[in-house]
Amino acid sequence: MPTSTRFVVSVHMLALMARHGNRPLPSEVIAADVGTNPAVIRALLSRLSTADLTTSQRGKGGGALLARAPGDIRLLDIYAAVEEREIFTVHNSAVSNRQGVGGYVLASLVDPLRLAREAMERELAQVTVQDMVDSIALLIDRKDHAGGRSG
Numbered sequence: 001m002p003t004s005t006r007f008v009v010s011v012h013m014l015a016l017m018a019r020h021g022n023r024p025l026p027s028e029v030i031a032a033d034v035g036t037n038p039a040v041i042r043a044l045l046s047r048l049s050t051a052d053l054t055t056s057q058r059g060k061g062g063g064a065l066l067a068r069a070p071g072d073i074r075l076l077d078i079y080a081a082v083e084e085r086e087i088f089t090v091h092n093s094a095v096s097n098r099q100g101v102g103g104y105v106l107a108s109l110v111d112p113l114r115l116a117r118e119a120m121e122r123e124l125a126q127v128t129v130q131d132m133v134d135s136i137a138l139l140i141d142r143k144d145h146a147g148g149r150s151g
Contacts, residue, residue: 004083004084006044006047006082006083007078007079007082007083009034009036009040009044010044010047010048010078010081010082011075011078011129011132012033012034013030013034013041013044013045013048013064014048014053014054014066014070014073014078014129014132015129015132015133015136016030016033016034017030017054017064017065017066018066018070018129018130018132018133019133019136022065023063024056024057024061024062024063024064024065025063025064025065026062026063026064027041027042027045027063027064029063030063030064044082045064047081047082048078048081048082049067050081051077051080051081052067052068053066053067053068053073053077053078053081054066054067055067066129069130070128070129070130070133071128071129071130072128073128073129074124074125074126074127074128075124075125075127075128075129075132076121076124076125078129079121079124086117087116087117087120088109088113088116088117
């Protein structure tokens with residue numbers, strides 16, 4: 001079952017922008033770092049811009065910028081901007097089979113799925129883009145001290 005990568009890619013993008021400070025980043029540069037097509041980046045930037053998380057500078061030397069300080073952007077903000085609100089999808093047989101378990105499985109999942117979504121949202125609300133940048137810097141520093149190369 002495929003899952004969406006929009007959230008993780010968007011966190012990657014915003015962390016990259018935060019590490020570059022106030023320098024605009026073209027979608028091609030972001031795409032190269034993320035390892036995807038610039039069109040995918042532009043589509044996500046559109047969603048992030050609609051949510052007032054990013055802005056763009058046009059013209060020569062232009063590109064994407066954070067619309068707020070990295071410490072003011074929470075992972076929940078990013079999630080809400082790029083993903084669908086429901087994280088669980090109902091399978092068709094549960095809806096169509098009204099006999100036995102099929103008639104009751106959805107009703108019995110309402111509370112556990114709601115609680116799972118609320119727990120995820122609580123956790124995402126606690127972490128900012130700045131937290132991600134700090135974590136990334138720490139991991140790079142550890143790798144450098146262990147004799148590895150950082151990029």
